[in-house]
């Protein structure tokens with residue numbers, strides 16, 4: 247696979263938090279959602295990709311540029327970034343003034359594109375960023391992050407503060423951004439609907455570790471809950487079910503009734519039937535349940 251970003255054995259240490267070792271790639275031309283609980287390291291990872299956090303081990307490559315020890319920062323011209331929180335030092339400026347500053351920095355800056363985005367987001371560029379509502383400022387900052395049509399767009403919780411209409415507009419703009427096929431979008435988000443609509447891949451992260459990079463459709467297709475019943479109180483039923491192909495999790499839902507989580511549903515169902523369990527239902531799992539399951543497994547492993 248062709249990657250826009252690759253991390254090889256990357257480690258980063260803070261006083262109370264360490265990231266890594268991370269071994270993963272972010273596929274080029276695709277949308278990757280970084281998903282994980284609060285404090286799992288999503289924003290820290292973004293900062294590392296922007297060269298803002300020194301790493302203690304490993305290699306990071308962004309758009310073909312190796313970051314470690316490299317003084318050439320020209321790769322940043324091809325990146326658009328929206329931080330999780332607005333920068334205080336931007337407060338005295340209007341959106342247009344901040345855009346003017348950005349236009350000097352980015353060779354690909356396109357004023358027409360910027361104005362179109364502002365119009366679509368229904369934001370006035372002449373207002374001071376500090377005087378804007380949270381959502382309005384978010385939209386203005388997003389327009390600035392996208393106006394140079396970056397090759398790689400990294401958004402840290404972009405929809406934070408957006409009303410449902412603005413959210414829909416943002417989704418449309420991000421889909422339009424991806425249309426040419428050679429752009430890469432990475433977004434950290436807690437909004438499941440956003441992931442469902444936009445993401446091609448999901449990178450699960452927890453306590454600074456990557457739990458896996460999954461192709462979204464495949465993931466939603468593979469992971470299922472199978473509800474099974476054994477007519478007789480089958481001795482060792484739990485142990486038997488734990489050996490189900492693709493086994494991920496198991497809970498007892500009542501006497502002789504089990505909720506089984508698997509990522510190989512066909513083999514899993516066949517196995518249950520072969521072993522005397524009656525399959526009552528097979529349901530697709532929600533992303534949040536898949537994440538919980540991965541977290542439980544990681545906790546058990548630690």
Ligand SMILES: Nc1ncnc2c1ncn2[C@@H]1O[C@H](COP(=O)(O)OP(=O)(O)OP(=O)(O)O)[C@@H](O)[C@H]1O
Nearest residue numbers: 260261262263282283284285286287288289290291
């Ligand atoms: N500069 C720093 N110095 C020390 N600790 C930090 C620093 N920045 C972040 N942390 C800690 O690193 C951990 C990861 O934080 P980070 O903001 O990357 O998580 P996140 O996944 O983006 O969380 P959220 O979903 O809440 O935005 C947290 O425990 C945080 O307190």
